[in-house]
Amino acid sequence: MTEKDVQESEEMNSGEDQEKEELVEEVAETKVAAPKENSDSDQIQKEDQEPSEFLLKWQERHEAFLAGQKEHEKPIEEEKTKSPKNSLFKKKKTAKMDPISVDVKEESHALSKETPKTALPKGLIWKVIPIISTALSFVIICLYFITPIGKMKNIQIEGNTHVESAEIVKDSLIQEEDYVLTTLLNKSGHERNIKHSNTWVKDAKMTYTFPNKFTISIQEYKQIGYVKRGEKYYSVLSSGEIADTETPHDQLPPVYTTIYLTDPELVKDLVLQLATVNQVVLSDIRDIHLTPSKVTNDLLTLTMMNGNKILIPLSDIDFKLPYYEKIAPQLEVVSVIDMEVGIFSYASQ
Known part of the structure; x- marks a missing residue:
């Protein structure tokens, strides 16, 4: 309520008091001016029972005054509710606090006091370090493999x-x-x-x-010998295959075996048979020729480094040729060892 409103309300109250005093004085004057003696008792009773005209006017004025005062106080109360800033007496606002949140904060604060922070154990750190280092190494390796380097x-x-x-x-x-x-x-x-x-x-x-x-x-593969085709030499390998590339004559070893077979299948069969023979015997063979007879179509003539010749079927090399190691020391002259049917030797002419 502003100072102006307070002043107006005080003036209204003073006016009301003044009116009340005037009404009291008028009532007193009427009582004094009234005749003390009434001849008629009925008229006195009538006046006591019926209110005077003055009282009726005063009552009407008083009710009108009260109604006007209520209408004047109503906007003041609405102004108080709408704009509390204009009131003379302001209530201090108190912050509302959630009891639940307060309790939680207090409990967390209490727990933090009761359970102090502890450092990580060293054992756990040593367990984590290998995992981290392995992961970093993996990332570095991946980056290396996918970069232009x-x-x-x-x-x-x-x-x-x-x-x-x-x-x-x-x-x-x-x-x-x-x-x-x-x-x-x-x-x-x-x-x-x-x-x-x-x-x-x-x-x-x-x-x-x-x-x-x-x-x-x-x-x-091991080199078994050379196949001679015209003036060219091609290596024969332990797989039975003939090398695709030519071996120049000046690159031939000092001692080698020359195979004079034109059929690649016979060369392959020969190599597979020779693979089971001792390397000492193989290295002593100078050349191999196909010399079929009436009895044996695959009869071969093997010429040794010392001049001895061996007649042997291609299909029997794996079990007959090893006997040459025992027979060769007994020969006194250059001989022919015939292994086509049995095994016997005679001096070569």
């Missing part, structure tokens, strides 16, 4: 004697743009490519050394 490969060949290293790399089908990771994953495929591409290669094994080194170990 992962295409740089160092390929080394070992174990090869008759095949060039560049040819082996070419046969492996390893490309320069291949990643180290893809080359490693396709390792078995590259090994098969090398074995199937070259008749010399018996086996190929590729190993990997971090970060980019590949080592291809070659195992070659």
